Amino acid sequence: MIADRRALRRKDPEGLAADRAAAKVIPVWRGRSLVRAGRPPTPVWLEGERAQAALGAGGEEAIYLGVDAAGAAVFAIDLSDVDDPVDALGLEDRFEDLRMAGAFMPAADFEPLAYARGICRWNRTTRFCASCGGALRNEEAGFAKSCTECDEKVFPRTDPAVMILCVRGDRCLLARQPGFPRGMVSALAGFVEPGESLEDCVRREVGEEVGLTVERLSYAASQGWPFPQSLMIGFRAEVAPGEVRLEDDELEEARWFTRAELEKPAMKAAGYFYPPPMSLAHRLVREWIAE
Ligand SMILES: [Zn+2]
Known part of the structure; x- marks a missing residue:
């Protein structure tokens, strides 16, 4: 689970860089979540070298989700541009539709995957300014964007x-x-x-x-x-x-x-x-x- 979203940390580039080096990573691929087969399936978070490899493969900026119960920084990364991330990162598990795979998960397992999926989707689908059509620039570790042409600033919708x-x-x-x-x-x-x-x-x-x-x-x-x-x-x-x-x-x-x-x-x-x-x-x- 994500114990604290630490929203203020999103505006601290040096802190985020330090967090990133020791990050736990929740990968998202084309709207799907990484899970280990079972009844129910269990979420897979990447750590150590695998986490760093996923962050490197993501292309898009990593999204800061907050810290887990142990105080470790957790990031989401969207791997949608990688054709086969399971193969590319040497993973043993599979990317599955969260609505199916998550149906019988406990809330503490389901919610971080849902959080990662939602914020990754907003980042992927929000590319251009709705006012002027200009390209948007990422800010605040995935939680805000601003227009490169006008002053418009946009935030994730709910x-x-x-x-x-x-x-x-x-x-x-x-x-x-x-x-x-x-x-x-x-x-x-x-x-x-x-x-x-x-x-x-x-x-x-x-x-x-x-x-x-x-x-x-x-x-x-x-x-x-x-x-x-x-x-x-x-x-x-x-x-x-x-x-x-x-x-x-x-x-x-x-x-x-x-x-x-x-x-x-x-x-x-x-x-x-x-x-x-x-x-x-x-x-x-x-x-x-x-x-
Ligand atoms: Zn604009």
Whole structure:
């Protein structure tokens, strides 16, 4: 895990150079994360000569992630320009899609990989100034860029999105988007619009997606979700009596589940499952079941 992001260190070139010489490195390749096969897979961080080789092969500037629990500096490096980094660096492990490989990882394993993936993606996709089209220059160890033509300065974006577990009495509402894996149902979710409060966003999404009215709303928890750049903000919403109506084509199914129906054997028999342990949706459902 990353114990401290040490944001002030990003503006200290000499300190960063010293950190880099003894760095632990989380490599990212074309959006994928380096993991060791297993159930669940485990993250692979590079150290020593391998870390230095990865930093050398990265081409782009290394991104400073902070320090781990032992106080060691941790960097992310994007190896996307290397055709086969496993071969080039003599690695034993594989680059895998984090959403698949990370599904059953503990949060402490998953979160640093998600952090590295998200910040690498922002650096890779943010090359030109949105105001004038000029090239951007990297600053602050991967956490800021400034335009070489005008004064524009840009920072990594995070898009807020709400996740809502609707409940009424002894049942909660889970729904399917058409793109979900077969059988998966989850809490409702949607992006916050400009000028909108989180509370208004929850009421709007519940109304738009399932035609229900929120009576009571409480904040539950949040999770950084860099796929590609979201922050999921989780709520519990008690809804007024009323029929579920799928108002638009964002959802193909929504139904109520009792706690007993959410237990694994019952879900399996009905052909459903809800999202895996590393997700906020999982936490919202489990917390409700546990009450
Ligand atoms: Zn510009």
